[in-house]
Amino acid sequence: QHKALADKNVRLALRYATDKRSIIRETLGNNATLVNSFLFNSERNDHAPEFNTEMALQVLEASNWIDSDGDGIRERKINTDEGSTTLEFSMVVPDIEEFTAVAEAIKNQWAFIGIRVTVEPVQIGQIQNNYIQPRNYQILLFGEVLGIIPDLYVFWHSTQKRDPGINLALYDNKDVDTLIEEARKAKDSNQHRQLLNLIEETITNDVPALFLYNPYYIYLVDKDVGGVKLNLIPSPAERFSGINQWFTKTKRIRK
Numbered sequence: 001q002h003k004a005l006a007d008k009n010v011r012l013a014l015r016y017a018t019d020k021r022s023i024i025r026e027t028l029g030n031n032a033t034l035v036n037s038f039l040f041n042s043e044r045n046d047h048a049p050e051f052n053t054e055m056a057l058q059v060l061e062a063s064n065w066i067d068s069d070g071d072g073i074r075e076r077k078i079n080t081d082e083g084s085t086t087l088e089f090s091m092v093v094p095d096i097e098e099f100t101a102v103a104e105a106i107k108n109q110w111a112f113i114g115i116r117v118t119v120e121p122v123q124i125g126q127i128q129n130n131y132i133q134p135r136n137y138q139i140l141l142f143g144e145v146l147g148i149i150p151d152l153y154v155f156w157h158s159t160q161k162r163d164p165g166i167n168l169a170l171y172d173n174k175d176v177d178t179l180i181e182e183a184r185k186a187k188d189s190n191q192h193r194q195l196l197n198l199i200e201e202t203i204t205n206d207v208p209a210l211f212l213y214n215p216y217y218i219y220l221v222d223k224d225v226g227g228v229k230l231n232l233i234p235s236p237a238e239r240f241s242g243i244n245q246w247f248t249k250t251k252r253i254r255k
Helices: 006-018 020-026 055-061 097-111 124-132 175-185 189-206 236-240
Strands: 033-034 088-092 116-121 213-215
Touching: 006 055, 020 033, 020 097, 020 213, 033 097, 088 124, 097 116, 116 124, 124 175
Parallel strands: 088 116
Antiparallel strands: 033 213
16 A cells, blocks of 8 residues: 555565564574575575665665655655655554564664654454455565465465455466466476476565564473474474374383
8 A cells, every 4th residue: 555665676675674684583582484485495595685785775776766855764756746755654563572573673674774664563353354354554564374385376366465365465466376376286296396486486576575584383392291203383283293193101011
C-alpha cells in the first residue's frame, strides 16, 4: 500500500541496508541461522549476506531518491501530477518481544540511509483478521513455515495474492507461476530441485521480500530419556518423529 515499494530499487536498497548478522547477534542472542532465501536448504544461505550500506545509498541516489529538504527522509516525485513520495513506511509486526525487537533493529538500520519506519505492534489475535486477510499493510514482519520440501504455490503463485492464499508480498510473476506449477508435477527429485532453483533465482532478483533468519527451536530433553535423536526439525511437532525409539529404563537380559 505504498507507491515507493513498487520501485525495485527501493526494495533492493532495503535489502542492502539490513544487517542480518547484527540482528541475530544483538536481538536474538545468536539463537537463529541467517538466511538469504525462502528455501530451507538453499546454497544462498551459506553465502555472506549482502549488507552494504554504501551500495544501498548508491542505489537510492541513482534512482533519484534524495533528501532534498534536509529532514533526513528521502523523497522523489513518482508522478508529475502528484507531490513527492517519501520513503516513510509503517511496519506491522506481531506484538511479541522477538518480533518487536527485530523490527526496531531494522528501523534503526534503515534510518541510516534516509528511510523512516514506524513500527506498529499488533496483538497476534488481531493481525490475521485486520491486516493479513485484507492485506492491510505497507511492510509486514512475519514468519512462515515451509518445511524442508516446500510447496511454494500458496506462498508465491500470483493467484494466492488474496486471502486465503498467503502470498503476503502480493508477488506476481507469470514465469514463476509456470515454474511453480511444473514443480508440483515434477516426476523426480532432480527435476524438482532444478525448478526450485529457477524459482529461487527469479524471486531473489525481483526482491519482493526480505528473508532474515530461521529461529532455533530450543527443545529440552530430560537426562533420563534415552534414544532421542533430533536432527532437522522443520516444524515443532516433528520433534516427536522418533518417539517410538525413546526409553527411560534399561536392564541387562540373558540371551
